[in-house]
Every structure is written in C-alpha cells, then in structure tokens.
Amino acid sequence: MRMIQNALSGAIAAQAALNTVSQNLSNEMTPGYSRQGVLLSTLVPGAGDRLGAGMGVDVTAIRRFSDSYKNLQMWQAAAGQGELAAAQPYFAQLEQVMGSDGTSLSGGLDKFYSALNAASVEPSSVPLRQQVISEADALARRFNNLNGVFATQQASLNEQRTATLAQINTITQSIAALNGKVAEADAVGTNASGLLDERDRQIDALAALVDVRVSQQPDGSLSVTLRGGQPLVIGNAAATLAAQGNVNGTQTMTLQFAKERFTLPNDNLGGQLGGLNQYQSAVLQPMTDAVRTLAGELAMRTNTQLASGFDLNGQAGAALFAFDAASASGMLQVTAIQAEQLGFSSDPAKPANSDNLLALIAIKDQTIAMAGLGNVTISDAYAQLTGHLAIDSQQNKAGLETASVVRGEAEKNWKSTSGVNSDEEAINLVEFQKMYQANMKVIAVANQLFDSTLAIF
Incomplete structure (x- = not known):
C-alpha cells in the first residue's frame, strides 16, 4: 500500500535525522x-498518478x-593574535633588563662620570x-651584559623560528593529505x-603560525x-619551509x-613567524646596533681625548677602552691601563x-647620530632607547589585548553558525x-486496514 511506503520513507528520514542529532x-564539546x-x-x-499525493x-x-x-575571519584573527603574542615575551624580557638599575647603562654612565668629576x-x-x-x-660589564642579552634573544628567535617552520x-x-x-x-x-572539520582545524592552527590565504577548488x-x-x-x-643561518x-x-x-x-608574513621576524628586524637588531654605536662612540671619544692629554709621568695618556663590535661577550673592555697613565692633564x-x-667629562654632552633617534647626547642616548622600547612594548601589549578580543569575537561568530x-x-x-x-503509527494503521480488507474475503 502507498501508505506503508510513505510512512516507511518518513520513518527512515526521521531515523537519519535522529542519528544526526x-x-x-x-560532539558538543569537540x-x-x-x-x-x-x-x-x-x-x-510518478507520471499519470493523478490521485497520488506523493x-x-x-x-x-x-x-x-x-x-x-566566518572561517576566514577566525583564521585572520588567529594570525593577528599569533603575530603579537610571539613578540610579547621578548619585549617583556628586554624592557625588564634595560630598565633595571643593576643593568641600566644610564646608571653606569652616571657613576663613570661621577668618578671623573x-x-x-x-x-x-x-x-x-x-x-x-x-x-x-663596571660600565663595560654593563655594556657586555646587555649585548649578551641581545645575543641570547637572537639565538632564541632562531630556535623558535626553526621550530615554527617545522610545525x-x-x-x-596534514592539510594536503586531508585534501586527498x-x-x-x-x-x-x-x-x-569529519574530514572537513579536521582540515579547518589544521588551517586554523596554521594561521596562528603564519598568515595564509585559502581558496576552494572544484574537487573539494x-x-x-x-x-x-x-x-x-x-x-x-605540500611545500617545505627551511631556515639557513647567516x-x-x-x-x-x-x-x-x-x-x-x-x-x-622577513616581513609581511603574519602569524607567529611574522611576529618573530618583525621583532628581530624592527626592535632587536636596531637596539643592538644602537647600543654598539653608543659603546663604540664612547670608547673612541674617550680614548682620543685621553691621548691628547698627559699622565702623571708627563707621557701621552693611554687608551682606557678597547671596543670590538664582533664580540658577543666582550664588546667593550677596559685595557690594562694603570691609574698613573690616565691623561688628565693638558700640560x-x-x-x-x-x-x-674637564674636556673628558664634557664628552657626555656631545651628540652622536643614532638610527631611529637622530642626534642625541651620549648621556641621553640610553634613556631615549629605553623610552622607545617601552612605547613599542606597550603598543604590542595593547595590540595583543585587542587581537585577543577580536579572536574571541570571531570564535563566537563561528559558533553561531557551526557550533x-x-x-x-x-x-x-x-x-x-x-x-x-x-510514521510508525501510520504503518500500524495501514496494516490494520490491510488485515480488514483480507477479512472481507
């Protein structure tokens, strides 16, 4: 009977729906x-079935x-959050080191010039x-300690970048295999x-590491x-990414x-990889170059001024500092100079x-050219570097907080459709x-009607 066929299809459809529910x-928490x-x-x-309901x-x-x-919004939010989050630990460490009284170059310079006074x-x-x-x-040790922090951060960035590329x-x-x-x-x-969900999860994880563009193909x-x-x-x-040391x-x-x-x-990559590169090129490398410039100028001008004077024995003053920009641990050193060899006298x-x-003391008020700062005095250079770092760090922190909110809203938006x-x-x-x-009731009624029809005969 048609009733049984209709009800059976309805029961099968309901069962499929119940399986889906x-x-x-x-997977509510998956x-x-x-x-x-x-x-x-x-x-x-069918054709010609004039009285058939269906x-x-x-x-x-x-x-x-x-x-x-909404998927795209969530992936882009992941890339923005990952970029800022990758740099934040490095900002925090460097800001703490450069702002500490025990490692501050400003404190070391003040004590050095106080001793000269x-x-x-x-x-x-x-x-x-x-x-x-x-x-x-003591000032040289401060320079070397700070330069060592720069070198440590550079090594850490390289290690983290290599690990990120492996991820x-x-x-x-995995995405390529899921495509197949x-x-x-x-x-x-x-x-x-299930495969599509897993592929989307992998792309979301990838977007946190590097900003990506995704396009659908006809084969799915x-x-x-x-x-x-x-x-x-x-x-x-799939492609293979690698890093080579310079x-x-x-x-x-x-x-x-x-x-x-x-x-x-090294720029415009986004995600964690882009954040590491951006911190290295826009913050760490310029900061390293600036501190090396400051150390080199201080050493050169101090040694030149001492050489123009005379020591306690009437001889030309000896060099106080030795500067080596290529050394990570001993960039600035004090020579084996004796106290009597300091050329303080002009006669x-x-x-x-x-x-x-007095001319030696006046060096602290001389200006030097530093990238990103322009012409600044030796005594003020480090304070300006620290101030710029604090501004950059605060901007990154505020940006990360905003990016986290954007990511959270993107996830909520995604859940409104897919959750x-x-x-x-x-x-x-x-x-x-x-x-x-x-529908099962309809089948039961249809069976009763069929039995009643059979009973007539």
Whole structure:
C-alpha cells in the first residue's frame, strides 16, 4: 500500500535525522566540530498518478553548517593574535633588563662620570684615578651584559623560528593529505564532514603560525598560500619551509614547492613567524646596533681625548677602552691601563692640571647620530632607547589585548553558525522522535486496514 511506503520513507528520514542529532550532541564539546543537519525533500508522484499525493520523503543530504566567510575571519584573527603574542615575551624580557638599575647603562654612565668629576678635584690622586678605572670597568660589564642579552634573544628567535617552520611543514602535509581524502569521499558520495572539520582545524592552527590565504577548488580541496602568493598546499602536495643561518646570526627562510624554490621575505608574513621576524628586524637588531654605536662612540671619544692629554709621568695618556663590535661577550673592555697613565692633564709639566679631564667629562654632552633617534647626547642616548622600547612594548601589549578580543569575537561568530546548541538539538530530538513515532503509527494503521480488507474475503 502507498501508505506503508510513505510512512516507511518518513520513518527512515526521521531515523537519519535522529542519528544526526545524536552525532551533534555527542560532539558538543569537540573543538572545531561543525554541527550537521538533514536536508529533506518530498518525493513527487510518478507520471499519470493523478490521485497520488506523493511517494513519501527522501533525505537529500547531510548538511554541514559552515560559513567560509566566518572561517576566514577566525583564521585572520588567529594570525593577528599569533603575530603579537610571539613578540610579547621578548619585549617583556628586554624592557625588564634595560630598565633595571643593576643593568641600566644610564646608571653606569652616571657613576663613570661621577668618578671623573670626583677626580677633577684632585687630578693627581691615585685612588681617585683608580676609581675612574673601576667605574669604567663596571660600565663595560654593563655594556657586555646587555649585548649578551641581545645575543641570547637572537639565538632564541632562531630556535623558535626553526621550530615554527617545522610545525608549519607538519601541518601543511596534514592539510594536503586531508585534501586527498576529501576528494576521494566526494567522488564516492561519502559524508566528509569529519574530514572537513579536521582540515579547518589544521588551517586554523596554521594561521596562528603564519598568515595564509585559502581558496576552494572544484574537487573539494583547498589551496593554501602565503600573503605573497607563495604556495603552501595545492591539492595533495605540500611545500617545505627551511631556515639557513647567516654570518650575522640571522636566518634566511626558503620555501620549496615541487621544483620551485622561493626566498621568503622577513616581513609581511603574519602569524607567529611574522611576529618573530618583525621583532628581530624592527626592535632587536636596531637596539643592538644602537647600543654598539653608543659603546663604540664612547670608547673612541674617550680614548682620543685621553691621548691628547698627559699622565702623571708627563707621557701621552693611554687608551682606557678597547671596543670590538664582533664580540658577543666582550664588546667593550677596559685595557690594562694603570691609574698613573690616565691623561688628565693638558700640560706634561703639570700633572695636577685638570683641563683635559674637564674636556673628558664634557664628552657626555656631545651628540652622536643614532638610527631611529637622530642626534642625541651620549648621556641621553640610553634613556631615549629605553623610552622607545617601552612605547613599542606597550603598543604590542595593547595590540595583543585587542587581537585577543577580536579572536574571541570571531570564535563566537563561528559558533553561531557551526557550533552545537544543546537546547536546539534537544528540541530537534523531540520533534524527530515524534515524526518517527507518527510514521510508525501510520504503518500500524495501514496494516490494520490491510488485515480488514483480507477479512472481507
């Protein structure tokens, strides 16, 4: 009977819907799970069936609720958050070191020039001269300690960048493999929702590491590229990223896809990788160069001024500092100078003369050219460097807080479409249960009518 056929199709459709609801509820807490739902369509009567109401109902497909635009918003938010989060620990460490009284170059410079001022009262005093050498040595250690922090951060950046590239390679290979599985599932008509969810999760993880552009292909696969268009995943093929060390301690990144090799820029990458590169190029390297410039200028001007004066023996003053920009641990050193060899006097016959010593003290008010700061005095250079770092650090911190809010809103927006709503699923559970029971009731009624018809005969 037609009734039984219709009711049977309805019961099968209700059962499919109940299976879908149960899948949604069981994955309510699964990260990245996109809820599913059944698409139902009526089966129309055949040709010439003038009195037929229809042939029942059919489950056209199991629909996965996903919005590509909301996915894109979430991935871009992940890239922005990852970029700022990667740099924040380095900002915090460097700001703490440069602002500490025990490691501040401003404190060391003040003590060094205070010792010179004290010596100007009695230029021939050996103990006062020795104090100048001691403070010069303490200042040099401050320079070297700070330069060591720069070198440590550079090494840490290189290690973290190498680890990030390895993560990117692992994820892109996983996305490429999932592309192949999705294409196979689509070809044989299998529900690929689970594969699509996993692929979206992998892309989200990838976006936190490097900003990507994603495009849908006709076979169901996704193509993933960098901002600059360099391919990461095309179909079931994935690129390989690597880093090569340079002489100056930095790294050059390359991307190998098939037979093509690309050299990646250090900027405009986004994500954690972009954040590491941005901190290195815009903060760490300029700061390192500035401190080396300050150390070099201080050493050169101090030594030049001392050489123009005379020591206690009437000889030309010896050099106080030795500067080596290439040394990570001993960039600035105090020479083996003796207290008597400091050329404080401008007259070889008057060792107690302090004219050259006063000129030496005046060096702190001389200007030097520093990248990013312009012309600044030696005594003020470090304070300005610390101030610029504090501003950059605060901007990064504020940007990270904003990016975290944007990411949270993007996740909420995604959940409004793809997330499982337990209340909504509970309603669907009841409604489809009623649908199933109603159709089974129709089958029971149809059987009774059939039995009654048989009884007549």
